[in-house]
Amino acid sequence: MKRRALALLFAGLLGAGAAHAAQADHVRANHAWIRLLPGALPASGYVELANDGDQPARLTGAASTDYASTMLHRSAMHDGMSEMAMADHLDIPAHGRAALAPGGYHLMLERAARTLKPGDTVPVTLRFADGSTLAVGFQVRPANAD
Amino acid sequence: MKLPRLAPFALLLAAALLLAGCQRDTAVPWQLTSIRGHMPDLSFRLVDDSGKTVTAADYRGKVLLLYFGYTHCPDVCPLTLAHLHAVLQKLGKPADDVRILFVSVDPARDTPAVLHDYVRAFDPRAVGLTGSPRDIEALVKRYRASFTREPAKGDSGYEVSHSSAIYVFDRAGHARLLATPPDSQAQIGHDLGLLIAQKDAP
Numbered sequence: 001m002k003r004r005a006l007a008l009l010f011a012g013l014l015g016a017g018a019a020h021a022a023q024a025d026h027v028r029a030n031h032a033w034i035r036l037l038p039g040a041l042p043a044s045g046y047v048e049l050a051n052d053g054d055q056p057a058r059l060t061g062a063a064s065t066d067y068a069s070t071m072l073h074r075s076a077m078h079d080g081m082s083e084m085a086m087a088d089h090l091d092i093p094a095h096g097r098a099a100l101a102p103g104g105y106h107l108m109l110e111r112a113a114r115t116l117k118p119g120d121t122v123p124v125t126l127r128f129a130d131g132s133t134l135a136v137g138f139q140v141r142p143a144n145a146d
Numbered sequence: 147m148k149l150p151r152l153a154p155f156a157l158l159l160a161a162a163l164l165l166a167g168c169q170r171d172t173a174v175p176w177q178l179t180s181i182r183g184h185m186p187d188l189s190f191r192l193v194d195d196s197g198k199t200v201t202a203a204d205y206r207g208k209v210l211l212l213y214f215g216y217t218h219c220p221d222v223c224p225l226t227l228a229h230l231h232a233v234l235q236k237l238g239k240p241a242d243d244v245r246i247l248f249v250s251v252d253p254a255r256d257t258p259a260v261l262h263d264y265v266r267a268f269d270p271r272a273v274g275l276t277g278s279p280r281d282i283e284a285l286v287k288r289y290r291a292s293f294t295r296e297p298a299k300g301d302s303g304y305e306v307s308h309s310s311a312i313y314v315f316d317r318a319g320h321a322r323l324l325a326t327p328p329d330s331q332a333q334i335g336h337d338l339g340l341l342i343a344q345k346d347a348p
Contacts, residue, residue, distance in 0.1 A: 035220065035224055035228075037217070037224065037264065037267065038263035038264055038266075039260065039263055039264075041217055041218060041220070041260075041264065042218060042220045043220055044220035044224070073221070075221045077310060077327060078307075080309055080310060080326070081292065081293075081294075081307045081308065081309055081310065082219075082222040082223075082307060082308055082309075082310040083305075083307040084219065084221060084222070084307070085305070102221060102222075102225040103221065103222060103225055103327070106220070106221050108220055108221075109220075142267065143227075143228070143264075143267035143268055144224075144227065144228045144231045144232075144267065144268045144269065145228060146228050146229065146231070146232045
């Protein structure tokens with residue numbers, strides 16, 4: 001009897017775990033790309049994120065083995081001025097979408113660890129608020145990609 | 147009750163008509179904002195991306211797109227330059243008469259060599275301009291633009307905010323049009339095409 005109760009309890013925990021699966025499990029990434037700039041200049045990374053889950057997901061950061069520094073940034077317009085600032089997070093609503101796109105949220109990638117060229121794929125790990133991660137390949141595109 | 151409510155609209159209409167009356171460009175269906183007569187002719191003394199001292203006179207005969215930015219700007223500046231590249235590509239051969247003047251508001255980091263590689267990555271018709279902080283500030287002020295520099299938390303040391311507008315000059319160096327971020331590539335292309343076609347600038 002005792003063993004059976006434990007088994008039931010274990011099954012219950014598994015079920016609970018599935019119901020509250022990690023945020024990254026519900027997020028799909030599309031059209032991930034990096035605008036490559038010449039020399040040692042910082043590059044920018046963009047990606048479309050879709051959340052299939054019943055709970056919102058919160059992107060809090062990213063990392064890449066190809067760049068020493070990867071930060072979530074946001075460009076904004078204020079009184080005709082373009083400004084760029086660090087961003088804490090980007091929320092992806094339940095059953096909704098959010099995007100890192102030119103002129104808005106983006107990844108700022110600094111100090112490349114290797115020489116990159118258009119056509120390369122840069123591995124990026126997106127980090128969510130609950131600690132879960134999503135591995136995404138970012139396609140390297142030229143500076144003037146439209 | 148109805149009249150006072152309409153009054154603001156009547157005022158707006160009157161103001162719009164007044165503005166239209168001041169416009170000398172009403173015959174041309176510009177899609178961008180006409181600044182003809184409202185901004186001074188192009189004038190500067192800066193250093194181009196080959197290290198040569200240049201003035202506005204060196205670009206007479208070309209239709210010019212003036213934009214203030216800096217190379218450690220990975221998002222908005224490349225977006226603007228990529229858009230302008232796409233516009234020029236679409237215009238085809240006539241766009242050879244256009245130059246994009248990318249003026250750095252970050253001369254400490256933007257040497258002619260850094261600027262050269264940066265602008266060439268976008269378009270062969272783009273020219274990078276830098277110079278002394280004083281000369282750059284003079285040009286920025288001439289067009290009522292501005293920029294600020296603030297310390298950043300990241301590796302880049304500091305962040306720069308800058309005016310996002312693109313100033314368009316005709317072949318004679320007269321300020322003609324202002325493009326701002328909501329303006330589409332099609333609108334910029336439309337007006338550039340008209341301006342290029344004006345061979346003998348008035």
